[in-house]
Amino acid sequence: MHSTTSQDSHKLNRTLMAWSINIPEPVLFFLVMAVATTHMAHAADPDIASDFILPPNVTSDLINGNFFTFTALRQAVDPDGISTFSVVKATVAEFPALDGQSVSYAVLLYPPGSVNPPHAHPRSAELLLLTGGYLEVGFVDTTNKLYTQTLQP
Incomplete structure (x- = not known):
């Protein structure tokens, strides 16, 4: 065996x-x-497949230059100054041409002495334009390094 x-x-x-x-x-x-x-x-984000995305119930024959024009930010320019905090936004809800573009815009109007509390928006950017006064700004990168700057007009 x-x-x-x-x-x-x-x-x-x-x-x-x-x-x-x-x-x-x-x-x-x-x-x-x-x-x-x-x-x-194969782990990358897909490429944007089109130049723009049409909103539901809108056909391409209805699209013209007005679809790509957003004028609501004009109200953010107030020559007399501001007395209360206000926000003017340009997101997909207000400006459908932004759909699929990975961009939005917001104008935050602060009266003198106001504070913008610390906040987070990972993997996005912020563009600031100061028209009067000064503003202390900063951000922390992914390695926890703090970058600060005092903005002036």
Whole structure:
């Protein structure tokens, strides 16, 4: 019985050896890196597939230059100054041409002595235009480094 088991084991080893593949180490490393790189390349965000996105129930024959023009920010310019905090926005809700463009705009009007509390908006940007007074601004990057600046008109 012992010899039968030994013969079976020998046959199994020969079968496994016939199926094994001897790949040199550098070639194996290259294959593993190629597969890993290929998978990383597929992890990116998709490209924007169109120039703009039409709102529901709007056909392209109705689109003209007015669709791409937003004039509501004009109300943010008040030559007499402001007495209360107010916000004028240009987001997809107010300006449908922004859909799919990864951009929005907001004008925050602060009366003198106001404070904008610390806030977060990860992976986005903020553009500030100061028309009077001064403003202390800053942000913290992903390595927790603080950048500050005093803005003046």
